[in-house]
Structure formats: C-alpha cells, structure tokens
Amino acid sequence: MTSSIPPAAAKGFQNGSRYDQARPSYPSEAVDSLLKHLQVDGLKGARIVDLGAGTGIFTKLLANRDEGFEIYAVEPHANMRAELEKKRLKGVKVMEGGASSMRGVESQCVDAVVAAQLMIIVRFANMEALEEIYRVLIPGGVFGMIWNIEDYNAPKSWEPTTKWEAKLKEITWASGDDHPRFRHEKWRQVFEKQLESTPLTIQAADPLFSLPLGEESVKFTHWLSREAILDRYHSQSQFAVLEGEQLLDIKSQSDEAMAGAYVDKNERGELPLHGQTHFAWTTAIPGAPLKEGG
Numbered sequence: 001m002t003s004s005i006p007p008a009a010a011k012g013f014q015n016g017s018r019y020d021q022a023r024p025s026y027p028s029e030a031v032d033s034l035l036k037h038l039q040v041d042g043l044k045g046a047r048i049v050d051l052g053a054g055t056g057i058f059t060k061l062l063a064n065r066d067e068g069f070e071i072y073a074v075e076p077h078a079n080m081r082a083e084l085e086k087k088r089l090k091g092v093k094v095m096e097g098g099a100s101s102m103r104g105v106e107s108q109c110v111d112a113v114v115a116a117q118l119m120i121i122v123r124f125a126n127m128e129a130l131e132e133i134y135r136v137l138i139p140g141g142v143f144g145m146i147w148n149i150e151d152y153n154a155p156k157s158w159e160p161t162t163k164w165e166a167k168l169k170e171i172t173w174a175s176g177d178d179h180p181r182f183r184h185e186k187w188r189q190v191f192e193k194q195l196e197s198t199p200l201t202i203q204a205a206d207p208l209f210s211l212p213l214g215e216e217s218v219k220f221t222h223w224l225s226r227e228a229i230l231d232r233y234h235s236q237s238q239f240a241v242l243e244g245e246q247l248l249d250i251k252s253q254s255d256e257a258m259a260g261a262y263v264d265k266n267e268r269g270e271l272p273l274h275g276q277t278h279f280a281w282t283t284a285i286p287g288a289p290l291k292e293g294g
Contacts, residue, residue, distance in 0.1 A: 024057075024148050024232070026116070030218040030277040031061055031146075037214055037281040038112040038142045043067055047110040049074055049136060051099055052118030056084035056092075058146070062114075063089040072110065074102050099129035105136045107290055113137060114144045126190060134208040139286035143209060147182050148220075150275035153236060155183045161274035162264070167257035168233060175250060177238050182278070188213065191282060206289065209282040217278045223270040226258055232273075 032041065040046040044067050050059045053073035062069050071091055075081045076098040085094050095104050099118070113133050133143050151160040152168035160166040172183075180186055194207040224232070230251075234240070239250055258271070265271055 027218050027220055027277050030279055034144050034146055034279045038144045040112050049110050049113040051113055051115040053084060054080045056087050058116035059092055060089055063092050072105050100132050102132055102136055107135050108138050110136050111138060112142050116146050130208050134284050135290050137284040141284050142281055144281040146279040148277050149182055153183055155185050164258050164263050171253050208288050210285055213280045213282050215280045217276045219276050222273045223266055224273050225270055229273055230254055
C-alpha cells in the first residue's frame with residue numbers, strides 16, 4: 001500500500017504516546033450533534049469507519065457509546081496504531097490504511113465515515129480519497145469531519161480570545177510549512193470542485209457528495225497548566241518534526257508569548273485555553289458508479 005502519510009508527519013508522530021497525552025478529546029455536545037447528522041445516533045450496531053483514527057482519541061468516544069457501534073479504525077501510521085491497539089476498545093477493529101486505500105473495508109458496508117483532525121495530518125483532500133470514502137459508504141451514508149481548533153491554530157479570520165493566544169497564533173502562521181491544515185480553509189474545495197474533476201472511475205456529471213456542506217461549531221475553554229498548553233502547542237505536526245535550533249527557537253518564542261503579566265490564571269495556576277470544535281457533514285449521493293476496491 002502506498003503510504004498516505006507526508007514524510008514530515010511520519011517523522012513527527014513517531015511518539016504516539018506523547019501525542020495521545022497532549023491532544024484533547026472532543027466536547028460531548030459536539031459529538032452528540034455530529035452523530036445525529038451522521039444518522040447513527042441511537043442506531044444499534046451501526047458500522048462506522050474512523051478514518052485516520054490516530055491513537056484513538058475519537059475512536060474511544062465512539063466505542064463508549066451505548067449503540068454498540070462496529071468500528072473500523074483506519075490509521076496509516078504504525079506508532080499511532082500501536083498506541084490505539086493498547087487501549088483494546090470494545091467493538092473496534094484497528095486496520096492499516098488511509099483515505100485513498102481502506103483495504104479490508106468492503107464496498108457499501110458502513111453507515112458513516114468520520115474523520116477527526118485528519119486533514120490536518122494527512123493530505124486526503126482530493127477526489128481519489130472522496131471516491132474511496134464513497135465506496136465504503138452505504139447509499140445515502142454520511143461522511144463527517146470534526147476538528148478541535150485552538151485559537152492559536154485557527155484561520156486568520158478567527159479572533160483570538162486573549163493576547164497570549166494571539167501571540168501564539170502569530171508564531172503558528174509565521175512558522176507554517178506547506179501542508180494543508182484546517183486553518184488554511186481549503187478543505188472545502190474538494191467538495192466544491194466535484195463537478196470540475198474527471199477522475200477515471202467517476203464521471204464529472206456524477207457528484208459523489210451533497211452540497212452545501214452542513215457545518216456547526218461549539219466553543220470550548222480548557223483550563224490547563226502552562227506546561228500542558230505548551231505540550232499541546234508543540235504537538236502540532238508542523239512543530240513535531242522540528243529539531244535543534246529550529247525547535248529551540250519555537251520553544252523560546254512560545255515561552256515568551258505566555259510569560260507576560262497579561263496571562264490570567266485560576267487559583268490552581270492554570271490558564272484558559274480557548275477554541276472551537278468545528279464539524280461538517282455531507283451525504284453520499286446514491287447512483288454514482290463505484291471504484292473497484294474492498
């Protein structure tokens with residue numbers, strides 16, 4: 001199988017345990033709403049692909065639901081899969097694969113596909129990936145995406161809540177690499193360009209997914225220690241690959257951003273980390289010819 005992991009991400013996420021500890025879970029309000037839009041809320045035994053499952057942060061939320069979902073946790077990175085397998089989550093089958101190749105998942109066999117943070121880590125915003133997602137979904141099945149977006153990693157149009165988060169955001173944007181991420185706001189384009197694309201297996205007259213996309217956001221505030229925030233900040237893929245002077249420079253800049261007297265703290269010395277959980281969904285339009293696979 002051709003790897004769907006950019007070299008930088010493959011290198012940056014070798015330490016799956018550190019990533020698992022640093023990254024946040026998702027607000028129950030957002031998860032409940034997304035699953036309703038995916039039409040699997042309350043659907044006993046529904047089959048779901050967790051695409052780019054990583055260490056299982058979102059997978060665990062699915063596995064702990066009362067519906068008893070049958071979950072295919074598809075993840076290309078060996079270290080991430082190993083961390084996920086350690087959790088021995090109920091109803092979860094951990095599988096090697098990526099957005100463009102979900103080998104082992106049969107055609108038209110799952111009720112929903114969900115991707116949590118995926119397009120930040122793995123470049124799948126292309127028609128080949130949409131074809132593969134369409135292939136595994138039942139006719140009328142729903143594809144959902146969900147992201148935790150901290151203020152410091154948000155699109156330029158989003159206003160940071162605090163001064164220190166604005167400073168971290170400046171560092172994030174100034175230190176960016178070429179990998180597409182949520183903050184670049186290009187992830188919608190692959191859906192919008194369905195009629196313009198002419199892949200070999202799908203004709204341009206046959207869009208795969210419905211438009212406009214459904215979208216919602218839920219704001220969050222996490223009170224964390226300064227060290228925990230910096231751990232989370234440095235776990236971003238663009239920083240996780242850095243070494244030597246580059247890494248020291250980023251750590252110095254982020255330390256300075258959080259060192260000012262304007263940083264508010266609670267009685268435990270924790271700081272408020274602000275952001276939004278943003279999620280989107282789209283329905284597979286029945287009738288488009290399937291690509292070969294499974």
